[in-house]
Amino acid sequence: MPFTEATALAVFWSAATIVFYIGARTLHRLRPCWWLSPLIVTPTALLILALTLHTGYRDYIRGTHWLVALLGPVTVAFALPIYEQRALIRRQWPVLLIGVLVGSGIAMTTAWALASVLGLSDSLRLSLMPRSVTTPFAMAVSSDIGGLPDLTALFVVLTGVCGAALGDAMLKWLPLRSSLARGALFGMGAHGAGVAKAHQIGSEEGSIAGLVMVLAGLFNVLVAPLLSYCLRAFA
Amino acid sequence: MSIRARKIPVLIRFALHHSRVLQIAVIIGFWALGEGLVRRFDLPVPGGIIGMVLVLALLASGVISPLSMRRGAYWLLAEMLLFFVPAVMAVLDHHEFVGLLGLKLLAVIVIGTGLVMGGTALTVDLCYRWQVRHALH
Structure with a gap:
């Protein structure tokens, strides 16, 4: 069913984003040099994952735009x-x-x-x-x-x-x-x-x-x- | 009023001052309020800004204590990267950035950022020196 597939994708990409972010933060705490900053590591790791799974931006952001929406409360x-x-x-x-x-x-x-x-x-x-x-x-x-x-x-x-x-x-x-x-x-x-x-x-x-x-x-x-x-x- | 009834606001305040999750919920509430106001009055600024101005006004007038939001706010600010990383993935749709166009974009960013940093720092330093000199006379 398309609905469950979309939900599964949303859960998968949200989880991947959060896990990679936490991983990158931990890595930076262990080895604090500038090229290991989460700012570089998180998007790079996600890009590699998306490219290997042949996922486009549209499919990725459909499941993760709720994270971007949280920039409102950050403001x-x-x-x-x-x-x-x-x-x-x-x-x-x-x-x-x-x-x-x-x-x-x-x-x-x-x-x-x-x-x-x-x-x-x-x-x-x-x-x-x-x-x-x-x-x-x-x-x-x-x-x-x-x-x-x-x-x-x-x-x-x-x-x-x-x-x-x-x-x-x-x-x-x-x-x-x-x-x-x-x-x-x-x-x-x-x-x-x-x-x-x-x-x-x-x-x-x-x-x-x-x-x-x-x-x-x-x-x-x-x-x-x-x-x-x-x-x-x-x- | 019984003692138990009077204790309820105290309990709420205690919970708010000690729970980061509650504080984040309050901040999201202010954001939603800001979005609502923007839609209602067709304002040209984002709802988050209106929410921020409301919070600032309430803090400055002493209606709310910074303690009731501090932990939630600093958590949101510290984890901000997580919230904009999904937008950065837009690069997936821009294969044309691999190559000359990408180099041009990098050039704009590197040169521009160097000029911004140098220009801002020199201006501020100049103003600071001017201020110090005039404070002495």
Whole structure:
């Protein structure tokens, strides 16, 4: 019967996703090097499994989209870190605001300009634009401005991996004096992966990176309707 | 009111402060409320954002204690990767990414991310120095 087959597939892929995720997390705890991060291992393992079983994305996501739907409650959960960092916000709000504005501006314009120079299609260009903010926010912005949210999730993950890898070199090269700048570098450039990295440098850098990540996400979602209007006006 | 009746809110609060599952349920409730409001008033932002603003307002006004959501919220944030990994699998439908197009996409991401990191960090550092200098005078 088609119904039971669909249910069985949904249970199988949901279970595979969760098991691979827990496995990757455990592996990373045992051997904490960057290329064994769950961010890389989980999707790679799932891709290999899907390719060997000849499963397409449509069949995979039909059974697992409930996990993606939980990104909604994750967005709500961001209220806690914002509330608990309110002292930092009150003290440093002008600098944080400027950092988020400049960072988001650079992220959007470089994605737009580089994608145009390399001749990428319109939907790819729009999916690349919100890639510097954390996934739940980036996917919301992407669907708002006419990109493909699923592709944006992929670009967000690649951005996180690349930002976390670039971060150390950037810290060495740039003459940064404040923990504020070091935190903003990771929070704006590499969202979740960057925040984890910033926590390794120092707890102050970590909190700032987390805060910058959330504020950048929030800022991008709030300007997305305006941005989509401008994009349509210029297209 | 009997003592037993008065104990019920205390018990609920105790359960809420100590159960991560209950806290996650409350957070999902706020998300559903946000989605409902977005649909009802046709708002241009996702329901999760409305839910987040509601929670922030309730926390700031002291109506709810951070303890009633803290464990659930940090659990959701820590396990966030699990919730977006399925979307990343969209790459299964994009065989064209294997090859030149994939390299172009990587170039956009690597160069863009480098510029974002450098630009943001230098701007923030400049603002910080300006602030320190002006605080001294």
